[in-house]
Amino acid sequence: MPDPTMPDPTVPDPTVPGTTTADPLVLDGITVAHDAEPVVADVSLAVPSGGLVALTGPSGSGKSTLLAVAAGLVPHARSGDLWGRITHRGADVTLDPPWERAAWLGFLAQDPASSLCLTHVRDELALPLENAGLPREAIGPRVQEVADRLGVAHLLDRRTNQLSGGEQQRVALAATLIGDPEVVLLDEPLSMLDPDAAASVAGLLRRELGGDGPAAVIVEHRARELERAGLVPDAVVRLGTPAVGETDRSPGRPGEVVLDRELTGVRRDAEGPVVVDGVRVALRAGTVTALLGPNGSGKTTLLMALAGVLPGGEAAGEGVGMVFQRPENQFVATTVLGEASYGASVELARELLARVGLAGLEDRNPHTLSLGQQRRLSVVAMAAQDHPVLLLDEPTFGLDDAGVAAVESLIRSLRDEGRAILFATHDVELADRLADNRLVLPAPPPGEVRAPRERVPDSFLARCSPVLKLAVVFLASVGLLATTVFWPVLAVWLLATAAVPVLARVSLRRTLRFQVPIFWFALSTFLVNLFSRPGEALGGWGIFVATEPGLAFGLALAARTLAIGGLASVFVLSTDAVWFVNAAHSQARVPVRYAYALLAGYRLLELLPDEWRTIRAAHAVRSRGLGGGRVAWVRGFARSAFGLMVVALRRGQQLAEALEARGLGRTPRTIWRPVRWGWRDVVLGVGAVLLAAGVVLGGVLGSVS
Amino acid sequence: MTQTNRTDQPVRAPQGRGFGLKEILAVVTLGVVFGFLYYLLVQGWNALAVAMGPFGDLAQNVLIGGWFVVAPLALFVVRRPGAGLVAEIMASIVEFVFLGSPVGPILLLSATVQGLGSELGFALFRYRRYDLVAFLVSGLTTAVFSFIYSTIRFGWLGQTLFETRLALHLTSGLVLCGVLGWLIARALLRTGVLRDLPAGRAAALDRA
Incomplete structure (x- = not known):
């Protein structure tokens, strides 16, 4: 359907010589400087529909910087002074931030490990579609279709940190192409791959790019491997002067x-x-x-x-x-x-x-x-x-x-x-x-990669809303800070600890092992209070004198520590991290930037060990x-x-750039698989209120008698 | 390299309101790294507690400053009111959701109190100073907030150790959060890794 706001595509663009308003990407007179030192000096290039432009030049000649300019990272996310103009089909997009450009542009940075932002492959592929506001029911089929086409369908249920370098690059490419961009920017897509993986990714690029597919700007030192796969650029833009490699091939002189x-x-x-x-x-x-x-x-x-x-x-x-x-x-x-x-x-x-x-x-x-x-x-x-x-x-x-x-x-x-x-x-x-x-x-x-913590078993509590669980446990814990009684508080610990095997299907053994630091802490709380509160002496060893108020406070405060720890195990042992953040976003309306910063943080955490x-x-x-x-x-x-x-x-900064290049920040956005409220949440909410009432009543009756 | 001879103004990105994704993720990254390092160092905590015998409980007052260093660092990196609070809350989520800390969701409350304490320190300078003095003041205000909260939570009032705890707690805030935090901030700035974040931009302006 013709868009009335678009200029006629066949008309030459009067502002940029040699280009037309049909070109999906034109960089015009781009200069970038850092601290007044130029990194890119007055470079212009036009990418026609379906065209392939290769960007070459020695390191430091500004190839990656030029891609960053086209993607909108400079000046929106990276420092550096920018002069010049970027147009998309004749429209000036220089001031459009990366996530707005994602509507027509795909960007893949050099390191595939840093361009995968989430922990699961399927979510990774769905993300650009969610950001584009695609209807929820269209996302699943589209993910499947693109995954089939790019040969990553068998990876959809894998975790991103279990992929090999070649698999990572294929998934990252799929996530770059899934939104049907008109232009893609690829920064050395083969540089981190072994020869077999490089050949397979190069073949993929030849099938996907150019012709009816997206136009592309490619930076790649391994030009020969691209050519071997049949990917021949329509134009080569050279930055800087080429360096001459050394040709010495003298063999070594073997010693002992x-x-x-x-x-x-x-x-x-x-x-x-x-x-x-x-x-x-x-x-x-x-x-x-x-x-x-x-x-x-x-x-x-x-x-x-x-x-x-x-x-x-x-x-x-x-x-x-x-x-x-x-x-x-x-x-x-x-x-x-x-x-x-x-x-x-x-x-x-x-x-x-x-x-x-x-x-x-x-x-x-x-x-x-x-x-x-x-x-x-x-x-x-x-x-x-x-x-x-x-x-x-x-x-x-x-x-x-x-x-x-x-x-x-x-x-x-x-x-x-x-x-x-x-x-x-x-x-x-x-x-x-x-x-x-x-x-x-x-x-x-094929190997296995361990997760940073043990999996959460499927259970009643695991299917409750993590937001509700957090609210219940948090409010109960805060409420406990107001008490100094022993038995009702100890009862909270017992109930909470018993709830874990029953409602979260985590063995009692693992629950207690999880609470070991809490036991130590409760013990030291008890001892410190026992010996450090002035009052009627009960007995003593040297400088340590146990007192009556010491015993009372020690018991009450130790029980409080135990109870808070017991409640903590209810939440922690039944809550999956990714699901928690999804619920925070879809149920508690945590803004998308915060939610995805946390999800990317979780992926980062998996890489840290x-x-x-x-x-x-x-x-x-x-x-x-x-x-x-x-x-x-x-x-x-x-x-x-x-x-x-x-x-x-x-x-972390690379992940932020990758998320924005996938369109995070566009509105309106879809949540593909929102966490919804269910009957379990009603049961949990009502149960928690009744239990709290019971404990409070028990405490009041106890203190009256 | 030659200097650019351009005299016209470069393209300026419109300034968005609120935190950008890169800034939030930098803050989350600090939370993730510190969460991970604390996780490694918890053994150290236990060792110190055992070495101190029945007074092992005091170990928490000695080490407390290390637990809130993430807030002034975040304020230093992002240079916006609220960054310290956001960093503490994000770090607490990293601890009890991602790393599964047995302390649990009540960490949200500790984080909020500590975050507000850190903010107060920098707010006293109207968020214009990010030097050692600001770090020290922030370390102190955070320690005060955290001490009040912990006194309520652990029932410290009425213990003979109260003054000792107070002294240790405040000293720890000054040293581990103030001095150590400032040293880390300065070293990070020198690596250039903060170049595209407000701290790096401010340093570039200072150089120009």
Whole structure:
């Protein structure tokens, strides 16, 4: 149906030469500056309907920034000064925030793990449709249809943190395409995938994009893999000047064997599955070995085992240094020089920094460097510590050609110093250029990922409204603060604890185990009151004198602690986190931004245990041989905790951007599967009121008699 | 790099009212990270309580400041009235819903009281100061609010330990929430991770 407000699509747009008002996306004279330094300088590009535009250029040339401008992240969500104009079919959309642009635009950021915002795949796919206000009954069929088309139907009931890298990227793509955008922006959709997954995602892109499908702007270093899949751009826009890669292919000069280990039954953590079994690793000084294998085959675990940072294997890592995949996980200092000289000499650190082009940045905070600079810093920081064996996990991950060339020449120079180097990579061509030997791991069997807490069993209480449960438990707990009687309050604890196995179908054993901290707390409350209240003495041991009021208060306050804990177990053991937030949104009218911030926070929380283990291991490698003791432990813990905070804050912002790119914030919006009130809620409400009345009456009668 | 030679004004995004998603999520992230770290550190709490023998109950007064550091941090990052209260409430939901804390829904009440205490500290400076002084004042006001609430909840009034508790509680607020909170805030700012949040923007303005 023709839209009368739209300009005639065939008319050339007089304001932007060479484009028409039919073009779904036109960037006109875009300049972006940070602190007055230009990141993008006067770039224009037009994306015709169904067209494919490839964006190329070295890292730092502003490709990702330009995508962020098109998506509306600059200036709405990210800092930076923007000049220029963005139009959609002739209409100026420069001031439209990302969620408004989601009506016609899809945006997929680089890291698939950070572009999945929710804990369940089905909800992830439904979210853009809910934000677009699609009628509720249309959402389910549409999710199924797109999932079938993109080959993710078998993943619909999975949790997002159980997906492999390739599966994550497919789901993220499905969520980007499900709202039928006219244009999609893809930031390196293949960069984090192994060759098989990359080929499959590239094939998917060829089928979905261009022609009758959405137009696309793609940033991708692995252009060859796109071409192999038949995805040929209609136009290439080049930013900056191309860098020339190094072509040295000299082999290493093998020295003596410096590491020879047979790895059997290696687990990531004590309760986890065996990840590496029956692999022999022998490394000679002055050689480079490539470690290859698909996502999830255990490359990182193998490296961690050799570095001696897996539980129980600490003795193994003598003389072995390891550089982790994400440099920011391993930073221990607040300046570049401090990082490079940590546990090493300052002169050597300065010399190494100069060799890899980081001279002049000594006083910068490592976190503020570009990814390429961070990677080089983390490699020289480990090299400065003088380990004969160096392990590198994906040292070129996320880098452009110039960044790869810089890391390659660094690895060669370390090899020529006589170090034995083992590096994990997906990049087969890099392995061809660099490695003297190869070690290939087989594909993994499908694994299980543990949830942060035990599942909630289906039960009467589990099906009650979480909002009502919260209200009942909260009000009852607050009411208990007004009492100082013993028996009625103890009765509340007994009733609550008995209710859990009956109404929530959680075993009594687990209920009591859950309450253990509460028992301790009640005991200490009792003792402290018993001995610290002046009054008639009942007896004593040395300085501890038990008193009459101490006993009365101690019993009453301990019972209060128990009762509040008992009520807490009713709520906590019967309430699913995601369902709670959904109910808060659909029943208690918690605004959508708060509800989805909490849901994304829950997803983030599921990622933290892994991040924490990685950061702890990465720091352990850095601090080896620098002395132990309690002070060192506390410092190490504090450093790791701070590192976790930085990583989490970065991820949190990526999740916020992904949510807005999916249209969160558009109105009106649909709630696909709202939590509704039911008969159970009536029973719970009436029952709670009757019980409360009974307890109050009991208390009054007790105090009268 | 050359300086931009543009003299015309850059595009300005219209300022929305209320908290943006990025800001709320930053606040939730702080709640999630601290919730996770507390979860790891609860063992430390128990160890301290055991080491203190029958006075183990006092451990909570020693460590209390660490439990409300998230509020001044959120105010520092987001720089808007209400951020401290929102952060405390979000953090409490993370604790009793996401991590399943056995303390349960009453944490909502503690969070509200502590959040209001933190807000008062920054409100005294009309939300214009985010330096060590503001953190210390906020740490103190939060400790006062939290002490009054805990006195009611745990029946501290009438115990001979009352003054000791009060002293420990306030000191903990000053040190763990005030000093430590400020150190974390400063270190976070230096990493550049706050660049796209109000704290980072304010720092960029200061540099310019």
